[in-house]
Amino acid sequence: MLLLLRVRLEHAPTALAPFECAGFCLVGLRTAVPTGDALIALRWHAEANNTDVIAQLCEAARAQLPAGVALSITASQEDALEQMRAHFGPREVVQWAADPADPSRRAEPPLGDALQHAGAPWLEEVLRAAPGSSGAGAAFVRRLRRDGYAPLLLTASQAALWREVEGSAATWFAQSTEAKLEQAGAYAHIDRKFTGYRDGKYREQLEVRATPGAVHPAPVDADGRLRFSAALSLLVRTLDGVARGLLPHVAAELGCEPRFLAGLCDAAPSAPSDNGSSEDRGEDRGEDGGEDGGEDGGEVGGEVSGACGCRGVPLIEASELDAAVTSEAERIRGAARASASFIDAGADADAAEAPRLAHSLLRLCRYDSRREGAYGTDVLCEEHHDVGALLPPLTLGPSPLDPREEGSGAGLLTLDVCASAAGLHALRRSDGLWVPVEETALRADGGVALVVMVGDTLARLSAGHFAPCKHRVVAPRSGERVGLPFLFRGRSDAVLDTRPALAAAAAAGRVAHLAELETVTIRDLPSFDSARSILKGWFRSVRKPKPIESAM
Ligand SMILES: O=C(O)CCC(=O)C(=O)O
């Protein structure tokens, strides 16, 4: 049976909790603009409309809601179906399948639980933990495997850098289109990677990548300063360091050496606190040189480095942020000039040297509540899992391609801090439910959740031990939302030779959850897969010849 609840959006988790505990599945969630109400569609395994149970659950929900908050519920199946048709596009029917008898559904706090990220470990704890031990790192990685995503907590002070970029991005996006294009360049391939600004069908986005010295593009503030660029550079470097700090835990879960995954990545860009140039850090390593990647930076395999005793870069506290941004702005001034002259050169790529860009990227996304989403819904970023932006050699100029349609899967991990306005949904692997993963209210423990999602490359490399996290973004209730997903990727030319890791695991009597790969590169992964499936189909057809009649 189907049931629709209507309640103010901020009270939706509270209203949902008793229903979810009773085994109702969320099938749709829509913000009924402009009233600010949420319309929640629930499905229950009972065919008949069990009015007594529903009345009891309503009572339980109302008892939890603050006084005066209205909760309305459809009276009949006909009423529910009518409302469903009137308010939900096909895309918002998010879940029909979960089996209420499946005991795994009870393992996690249900969606209606206001503390959906309860029990999430602190990021610093995870970065400090020894890979493969039973502590916070292992708990994080188990959850990442079980659900396809896992939250980690930053303190509010550590999250100040994200909030700074979120605020500056909102100001930056508010400029005219011409100004944005002038500052960031039109979305195009540079150094064979996508970067720049574009106003897409449903959202605006600015993609930024680390360069050896700074970040590209490096926008200049309205008053001519580089505060936004400096904050972007700090954030990209911090996120890169965090992702590298998580890799040894993932590697331990896969049953391979802590440095195995780091060896598939770019050399780490210089850390925010680091005055050394990344030119000295093996940036030019070729494919083979990458196998021992991370050797030269602070982001070393399983070893602990950095001021906070964490793997990866230290997290910048709010009190240090101003000074860090100022010194980063100094550091990137020269590089920003080079980047600006490159953008100015426009299509004449030879007129200025293309900056060397990292494979990983920070995608700043602006979602406007007034925009209509896919198929007339409020879905402004359709469901997808994060893949790569790795393309054959291409020329400069605006690309007609959507990044999600690009060639190869190259996403190892995506790191997305909860935005100030909610919108991100992830499909939870353990029960197949779409979960609105963003917590925007202040947590009781003062933490801010950083959601880590599994990307395509990790899923393929691990032969499905980790599943790629499907996610999407719906329109904010009002105003705008700035999302800051960081897509941490391997090098497109990294060879995924898993034989040594598989052999070492076998010799040690361990299981390594790795696909059997030998010469395939990250760039080649999808073609490798499709070639394999073509071959499989061919073998099948050879083994089972069709009867003569049907072949005719
Ligand atoms: O806006 C967000 O937080 C996430 C967007 C996203 O998933 C993407 O651009 O790949």
Ligand SMILES: [Fe+2]
């Ligand atoms: Fe994504």
